[in-house]
Amino acid sequence: MDSRPRSSLLDPREVLRWVFLGRLTLLAAIVIGAIVGSAGTSDGSAVLVATVTLGIALVFTAGSWFWLQRGARAPRRRFLAAQVVVDVVAVTIVVHLTGGPTSDFAPVYILVIAEAALLLPLPGGVFAGVLSSLLFGVDAILVQQGDVDGALALQIALFTAVAVAIGILGDRLRRTGLRLGAVESALEQLRLDTSVILDTLATGVLTVDDRGYLMYLNPAGARLLGVEEGAWQGGQAVMARLDVIAPGFGGVLRRSVEEGVPERRFKTHVERDGRRFTLGVSTTVMDRGLEGPHSATALFQDITDQEALTLLTRRADRLGAVAELSASLAHEIKNPLASIRSAVEQLGRGVREPGDREVLERLVLNESDRLSRLLSEFLDFSGLRMTRQEPVDFGQLVGRVADVVRQHPDARDRGVEVTCERPEGRAVLPGDEDLLHRAVFNLVLNAVQFSGDAGRVEIELRRVPGREVPGPPDASSAWRLRVRDSGPGISPDDAQRIFDPFFTTRHGGNGLGLAVVHRAVEAHEGAVLVGDAPSGGAEFTLFLPAEDRE
Known part of the structure; x- marks a missing residue:
């Protein structure tokens, strides 16, 4: 030719x-x-x-x-x-x-x-x-x-x-x-060339127009959805059929088309060949410069093995964390036990001076109390979990925490200013109110303790789209709680261990406050990040799902 x-x-x-x-x-x-x-x-x-x-x-x-x-x-x-x-x-x-x-x-x-x-x-x-x-x-x-x-x-x-x-x-x-x-x-x-690439691609590609009618579905997409190749032709309405096959899939595409906002992460499930598979879905919006609905393309792939591997990795991480936690606890127990043993040995040899005997007896009691408090806090931390899940007005909860912290001696006696900015109306999310209150209180109090005399702590609560969350949760929207202090900030080395149990840089601290925050946020399938505030000091950011996932 x-x-x-x-x-x-x-x-x-x-x-x-x-x-x-x-x-x-x-x-x-x-x-x-x-x-x-x-x-x-x-x-x-x-x-x-x-x-x-x-x-x-x-x-x-x-x-x-x-x-x-x-x-x-x-x-x-x-x-x-x-x-x-x-x-x-x-x-x-x-x-x-x-x-x-x-x-x-x-x-x-x-x-x-x-x-x-x-x-x-x-x-x-x-x-x-x-x-x-x-x-x-x-x-x-x-x-x-x-x-x-x-x-x-x-x-x-x-x-x-x-x-x-x-x-x-x-x-x-x-x-x-x-x-x-x-x-x-x-x-x-x-x-x-594009047709060859799309036909051989292992990722599913599905495009709908502004009315929700199918424009394109590649062979991999048909296979992942369990649809016979060629069964879905262009010009068919597929939104409802997608929701039947993969719950929530059609709704994600519909939101992308109507709102013109792409979805970065979405997970759904399909039943195929007698097995249950997990699909990871992301969408992109094709904006042609016109007002009104847009066409959208969904990219999806089988992440079943990836999810299983992630689960195994989390399990291994938890086992590693248990080992590290056990080592930390043993270290915390070792010092009081050593002091008690030394005192008991001296008492056993017979101490003649009444004053020395009183000092040794008081040391045994104090160290015993310290061990008891340590073990109680550890048991409390290890048993930390979400006991119930119900709609919680997170905005009111954050406001109450701010009021309580303002009256705390660490804030009142040192003149620390605590400001709270939250949206009007209800800020509802599903969760355990007591566990959330404990997490937010520990986070704000930690900021107060590091802000310094006459310092400042800023609390901000906003609702953000799920695509702005740099990790879990995989919800369409999330509540973002940001806490900033005017303290010295956190060094990069400390930031790597800031949420580890028993790790602390504050004299007199037990190192469990931020560990409780991390544990509570994880129980709510959220995420917590730490970094430097723009004006100096430390900045902690919590992301919690604003609604139940489909």
Whole structure:
């Protein structure tokens, strides 16, 4: 096949077919006219000339037709130029037979000039005009014995001017067609390449228009949804059917179409081949710059194995955390036990001085109390879990915590200012109110304790789309609680361990406050992040799902 781009505006083959038809039609009409005009007269030369011309044109046209149909490549310039020359000669014979300079068929030269301009580059159209003017003039002056008057000169000049003008326009049109053909070829190649990629892609791709009608579904998508390939055709309403197969899938696409907002993370399940599979879905919105609904594309893949691997990783992390926690607890218990043992050994050897005996006895009691408090706090922390789940007004809860912390000695005695910004109305989320209160209280109190004398703690509660959450939860929206303090901030090394049990940088702290925060947020399937505040100090950010996941 010819790899060169063809003109989408001007296909030479199509133009030549019309040229062949017009040529034979014109000559046949002249033959019929000559026969009718010579009826009753003895002069049959006009009929003979017209008939011979028609015969030659018929043979030439037939040969050109068969050559054109047989050839796979585009017609060459010599072939196209031969067609133009034949048509110029044929029109000249027609003009000669119908009166020469006064013939009504003289304007047909313009059609031949246009033919040359469309089929040949710019010089071809000019050549056809010059040849037409030359043959017309020779026939009018030499053959017809006419005089060179103003009308004849005007006609010849008109042919030449039209030839130049049409030649320029035709050449530009031809070049534009070639460029458009090149673009179409590139687009077709891109379409073929894209089709191959989408057909072999392991990720499902599903596109719907602004009405929720299917535009495209690749084979991988049909396989993941358990739909027979080709069962869903373009133009079908698929939103409700998607929700039946994969709960929530259609709703995610519908929100993307109606709101023009893509969904970054969404998980759903499908039943296929007697098994339950998990699909991870993300959407992208195709905005064409128009107001109103948009079309949207969903990308989804089987993440069942990935979810299982994540579960195993979490289990391993928990086991590792238990081991680390046990080591930390053993370290915390070791020091008081060592002190108690030393005191008991001295008491056992018999301490004579009453004052020394009293000191040792007090040390044993204090260290015993310390061990008891430590074990109680540890048992309390290890048993921390969500005991019930009900709608909680998180905004009111945060407001109450702020009021309680303002009255805490660490804030009141040191002049720490606690501000709270929260939305008007209810800020509801599903959770355990007592557990959430404990987590928020520990977080705000920790900020107060590190803010310094006359410091400042800022609390901000906002609702954000799920796509703005840098990790779990996988909900469509979440409540973001941000707590900033004016303290010294957190070093990168400490930030890695800030939520570990028994890790603390504050004198007198037990290292369980932020661990409780992390445990409570994790129980609510949320996320907690730590970083530096823009104005200095530390910034803790909690993300909690604003609604139940489907």
